[in-house]
Amino acid sequence: MKKLIFILPLFVFLLSGCSLSDAVSGKSEEYLISAMGFDKSGQGIEISVEAVSVNTEDTEDDKRLIIFDGSGNTVKQAFSNAEKKSTQAFDLSHCGIIAVGEGLTLKDFAEICEYCYNRDEINLSVYFVACENAKEMLKKEPQSSVAVGYDLMSMLECQSRLSGREYKNRFYEIEAQILKKDNKYDIPFFGDGYFSDKKLW
Numbered sequence: 001m002k003k004l005i006f007i008l009p010l011f012v013f014l015l016s017g018c019s020l021s022d023a024v025s026g027k028s029e030e031y032l033i034s035a036m037g038f039d040k041s042g043q044g045i046e047i048s049v050e051a052v053s054v055n056t057e058d059t060e061d062d063k064r065l066i067i068f069d070g071s072g073n074t075v076k077q078a079f080s081n082a083e084k085k086s087t088q089a090f091d092l093s094h095c096g097i098i099a100v101g102e103g104l105t106l107k108d109f110a111e112i113c114e115y116c117y118n119r120d121e122i123n124l125s126v127y128f129v130a131c132e133n134a135k136e137m138l139k140k141e142p143q144s145s146v147a148v149g150y151d152l153m154s155m156l157e158c159q160s161r162l163s164g165r166e167y168k169n170r171f172y173e174i175e176a177q178i179l180k181k182d183n184k185y186d187i188p189f190f191g192d193g194y195f196s197d198k199k200l201w
Contacts, residue, residue: 030091031066035149037134038075038112040103045111046071047078048135049090050149063146067139075115092121097149098171099134099190106183106201113174124172127156130189130200137190152190159195167195 031051039046049068070081168186189198
């Protein structure tokens with residue numbers, strides 16, 4: 001099924017309707033996940049999950065952010081350990097950002113991509129970004145929206161409009177590079193409040 005979605009990647013994210021009000025209506029049993037971050041933790045992986053908790057009686061008020069983290073020898077184990085700390089299920093369908101910390105290796109990155117690809121609810125139009133430390137970045141206060149992940153999405157889109165620079169950092173574009181066995185990923189690096197062309201690998 002996911003392979004079919006790969007054919008029409010430009011429409012997937014639009015059809016998901018990623019407005020906060022749409023995402024949280026009727027979703028009282030799940031946390032809306034806006035971003036995920038991955039960092040190196042010893043010989044394993046640490047994941048940080050940015051969740052938006054909304055008062056389901058009034059979706060315009062009482063929004064708050066929660067960062068769930070977990071570590072493990074594999075991405076799957078790290079995610080499972082983060083999810084165990086939550087009282088509600090994770091809704092990954094509106095995740096806008098996957099952040100990778102600079103301590104990760106190419107092998108780690110490949111494992112992250114494989115895990116995310118196999119999670120059908122993760123949209124193939126999600127943005128990948130790089131940073132010094134994903135957990136620390138996601139812990140910052142959002143500036144213009146309800147979540148840091150959505151702020152980063154807006155910044156990317158704004159920078160592309162102003163500069164004319166089109167990053168190839170959507171998940172389907174990363175997957176295309178993986179299929180070609182080309183490790184030259186066009187992932188923007190976020191640091192000092194802006195995106196740059198600094199490369200992790």
